[in-house]
Amino acid sequence: KYGIQCDWKKGYATLALNERRMDDLIEMEKASHATFGYDKMQLWDKAKLKQHLGSDIYVGGLYDSNSGHLHPLNYCLGLAKACLDLGVQIYEQSPVVDLVEKSGCIEVKTDKSAVISQDVILATNAYIDALPKSIHHGINRKILPVESFIIATEPLDQATADSVINNGMSVCDNNILLDYYRLSADNRLLFGSDSSSEKDMVQIMRSNMLHVFPQLENVQIDYGWAGPIDMTLNASPHFGRISPHIYFAQGYSGHGVALTGLAGRIIAEAILGNDERLRIFEGLKVPSFYGGKSLKNLATKIGVLYYKFLDRYR
Template sequence: MHNYRNEGHEHPASWYAASATLDQPRPPILADRTCDVCIVGAGYTGLSAAIDLAAKGYDVLVVEANRVGWGASGRNGGQVVRGFTKGQDQIAGWVGKEDADRLWNLSVDAMDLLRERIDSHNIDCDLTWGYIHAAEKESHLTDCRETFEEWSRYGVEDIYVMRPDQIRERVASPRYIGGFYDPGSGHLHPLKYALGLARAAETAGATIAEHSQVLTLEDYDKPGPVKVKLATGATVTAKHVLLAGNAYLKGVAQEIEGYVMPVGTHIVATETLDENMARSLIPDNEAVCDLFFVLNYYRRSPDNRLLFGGRVSYSGYDLPDVSKHTADKMRHVFPQLKDTEIEYSWGGYVGITIKRVPHLGKIGPNTFFAHGFSGHGVVLTGMAGRVMAEAIAGTAERFDLMAKVPHAKFPGGRLFRTPALVLAMTWYRMRDLL
């Protein structure tokens, strides 16, 4: 359960898998075939692109190594967060103010797209609005004030910096001295959302093949069709390829591997709590995250559990007793849960970039990629899939905008970049403790 790298080909034993209606396995690709677009990865990015491309009449094949939503799309914390991990001033320093403003507007469009997908395809994924960034020390409150000022410049309404009494009314923890309230972000059931997107893609005309792991790409750096070699022995020949495997794409495209780092994250779900106890923790049912660099995040589930997660491994290796480590952090935030049992425990990878914003681009004339959503994937993946679909259909303006952010590889190459990141994260962890 705690092996981030490989938990088999079925969904991990998470609360998400236990509370969702899973589809029957989709058949793998066993014979050679052709298509207009081959999408690698049946997560949010790939499925979003598949919906749009199939609706435009393209012959779309999505190949997934395991099951729909098996990776980060079906394991994440479910936080629906607007904007980017980095602030707009930092983004403006990379691309200029005009393009930074356009990227902000694109992030707003991404949130609208998520709502549109859920509404138009009747996806039952427990979407709930309200989000709290919880401050545990004065430097966190400074971050809250800066975010408030920045978002206010973009016309965001109904946000506010929380006083101590205001956060105590919304989060029953002694840890916090304030926070930032955002009614326009929220949370959902991530696996239900992924499954809903898959059904919408199939309704639009796309084909999804599970248990169809991609081994290599051939001819992707040349004009013309790309050959996608599968572990089943079959070859898919496609006019266009979209790489949407994010942190789980290791070995398929080594040119871009160094730009994203798989970071281990872990979530525990408590036993079902008394309804009054569950409601007392977060009375208005917002999603909450703290403002540490190595952050924690949590929310209530519809069946009165607390789902609590955090980043626990930057090394690619499992921590000893990672469930206890995560549960201890939960009880640090909520001492009233000291005797509460943990019923589900699961982990996975989130892909981060050095700049903590998504990395989009092309590795060949007809081969696109998107990865490194850095904690904002529930919202931004949908837009990444859409802009890649737009580019294939001949309108690349928004794709080019997202691809304009300059990215660098993690230092040290394949052998040394993980130890380098561990050292950096140790420094940030020490800073969090100050």
């Protein structure tokens, strides 16, 4: 609709590292068709997968021709431009220090000024602990910030790029702490993992990448970066209301590029008077985690070790 230039490309595959995990994908394909009437998924055996992916470590996969990948920053900037073109005002570097509900309005206090609003949405993702408790009212207990790390190779020549992925799809495995990767528009391999470590994560990511694609041994790594993902304990999204006019959306659990757009639409519908879809999400059970930041960090480290164990032996 808004002509956002963000390198959108269709094709997404979820891959299994053993036969037990392949059974999970088989069940997923059955459920998507029987329950949701979705017919864009195809089960690929090892031979079919090898036609498009240059790795020998997987036993098969589930390919979705209707999903895909994009450049998330350019998508975000494109959404912001579309908003500005429609008359929306965006203010950055304006930290909110308090919300005060008054009769018929909400005063949003920043460090230097205040804004009077009819409705407020808390959309802070994994950074909610930066807000005072008087603002978030404890919904930070629903999420744990889990670090995700990504590396980007130097641009690959076309033959090397095709030796990795030759159909432009994005890929992840179906571990709990998963690897995910794709080729960028300039033929860099972006390779990431959801895990936490105090070690040199660029080297760890490179080692993980070479486990999947040993043919990239002589390829240079140009960039590496990390950031927190807001995970809920059961990977269910957490959308709802603190009060009739203060909404929140969090707990995307690694699916935020698409799910944030849906969250925005659902909350907008509720603000305009139709909260039918928001009430469905409010009915989801999302366990709470009790404890301060230090306990959260400890729980995250223990959880990573536990899920690594499960990924290795299940």
